Amino acid sequence: xxxxxxxxxxxxxxxxxxxxxxxxxxxxxxxxxxxxxxxxxxxxxxxxxxxxxxxxxxxxxxxxxxxxxxxxxxxxxxxxxxxxxxxxxxxxxxxxxxxxxxxxxxxxxxxxxxxxxxxxxxxxxxxxxxxxxxxxxxxxxxxxxxxxxxxxxxxxxxxxxxxxxxxxxxxxxxxxxxxxxxxxxxxxxxxxxxxxxxxxxxxxxxxxxxxxxxxxxxxxxxxxxxxxxxxxxxxxxxxxxxxxxx
Amino acid sequence: xxxxxxxxxxxxxxxxxxxxxxxxxxxxxxxxxxxxxxxxxxxxxxxxxxxxxxxxxxxxxxxxxxxxxxxxxxxxxxxxxxxxxxxxxxxxxxxxxxxxxxxxxxxxxxxxxxxxxxxxxxxxxxxxxxxxxxxxxxxxxxxxxxxxxxxxxxxxxxxxxxxxxxxxxxxxxxxxxxxxxxxxxxxxxxxxxxxxxxxxxxxxxxxxxxxxxxxxxxxxxxxxxxxxxxxxxxxxxxxxxxxxxxxxx
Numbered sequence: 001x002x003x004x005x006x007x008x009x010x011x012x013x014x015x016x017x018x019x020x021x022x023x024x025x026x027x028x029x030x031x032x033x034x035x036x037x038x039x040x041x042x043x044x045x046x047x048x049x050x051x052x053x054x055x056x057x058x059x060x061x062x063x064x065x066x067x068x069x070x071x072x073x074x075x076x077x078x079x080x081x082x083x084x085x086x087x088x089x090x091x092x093x094x095x096x097x098x099x100x101x102x103x104x105x106x107x108x109x110x111x112x113x114x115x116x117x118x119x120x121x122x123x124x125x126x127x128x129x130x131x132x133x134x135x136x137x138x139x140x141x142x143x144x145x146x147x148x149x150x151x152x153x154x155x156x157x158x159x160x161x162x163x164x165x166x167x168x169x170x171x172x173x174x175x176x177x178x179x180x181x182x183x184x185x186x187x188x189x190x191x192x193x194x195x196x197x198x199x200x201x202x203x204x205x206x207x208x209x210x211x212x213x214x215x216x217x218x219x220x221x222x223x224x225x226x227x228x229x230x231x232x233x234x235x236x237x238x239x240x241x242x243x244x245x246x
Numbered sequence: 247x248x249x250x251x252x253x254x255x256x257x258x259x260x261x262x263x264x265x266x267x268x269x270x271x272x273x274x275x276x277x278x279x280x281x282x283x284x285x286x287x288x289x290x291x292x293x294x295x296x297x298x299x300x301x302x303x304x305x306x307x308x309x310x311x312x313x314x315x316x317x318x319x320x321x322x323x324x325x326x327x328x329x330x331x332x333x334x335x336x337x338x339x340x341x342x343x344x345x346x347x348x349x350x351x352x353x354x355x356x357x358x359x360x361x362x363x364x365x366x367x368x369x370x371x372x373x374x375x376x377x378x379x380x381x382x383x384x385x386x387x388x389x390x391x392x393x394x395x396x397x398x399x400x401x402x403x404x405x406x407x408x409x410x411x412x413x414x415x416x417x418x419x420x421x422x423x424x425x426x427x428x429x430x431x432x433x434x435x436x437x438x439x440x441x442x443x444x445x446x447x448x449x450x451x452x453x454x455x456x457x458x459x460x461x462x463x464x465x466x467x468x469x470x471x472x473x474x475x476x477x478x479x480x481x482x483x484x485x486x487x488x489x490x491x492x493x494x495x
Binding site: 079084154 | 394
């Protein structure tokens, strides 16, 4: 069996004295979609940020794409660019038009010519349904459109893994669907995805695995269908009840 | 908003009428000042004004580049370098500006045995002052850029240098524009201090003409008008650099 594309073994992390990750073991298979859910402050975002090197674990080991995530790997910028990340908000560069947002990293990191970078940018904008926004400023886009551009900006690097950190949490309800549609599409294309979200509809539909976290621990991880049919832990049951009922 | 009383057009007409009336009133009050003294010395005064502009633009130019470096050092350099940057900024802002000019002009020759021209001393000292003040303006600007902007660059593999120059600095410059205007205007006024080492800027030129011809009312009114117009023009110029994009997303 092939090595998982993301593998955490005994990972722990502290912010000062507060322990935010406790002995995390996690394996994500290439091509699968994992949804990470749990209450606020449970460590979901920190876990995600450890995968792309924005946070460093203080104990345990993290392997991504077969490589130990140490200082050497993190200073390899071409390697880092293989892990795409979409943030909650304010991630587009507001002083650049959409095209420049999408072409900056391909030119600087992948060494593409301006023409090649633009071609790739156009293709990715088409994929997220925003072909007409190439020349727009980020401030001229709706929140949902901004998130779709942010997804396109990650995709132009042709990453092997896409991470999403609550990509719809800051959006008006009407705009959530357009972003989730793009993500569903991406999931169907076979992209490896790790998604922190409260959108249980999306999880039920698109996720292969669900990881439930609380207080820095993985309380439960299961196939999505099994998880939603009947969570094994009392804590996860209560969580689902609370967020599905409102 | 027709029911608000006056349309925008009428308000504009009233505003201009009020301004012109005020100016006319001031001109009438000043009618007996000895204006011919000003006309006769105009070339000399304008030369002084040119020197004030030159010193401002050069020192702000050098000071801005140095200020960016100092701010970056203060925010991101290793401890030793960081403390040096903090020390420099705090020291230069804590001593009188006149003292800095004196110090550079007299201490440099004492330390090196090489005389320093008044021009070199003026530009060096004013740039040092500008760097210290602008460093704090730049620092506030850099800190106003959300952390996620840097992280967005990091996860796409951009280098720290590229992120600083292409992502953070342009946004910081825009956020600091109002403070920048205030400090550039301040620098224009500080250039008047170079008279202590013998340069004849606008301020010194007015004083010299007054010593010769004694027409203080006309000359000091001219000085006030000159400084006001120049500082207003400076802030207008800098504000014009404001890019058109909006930061509200």
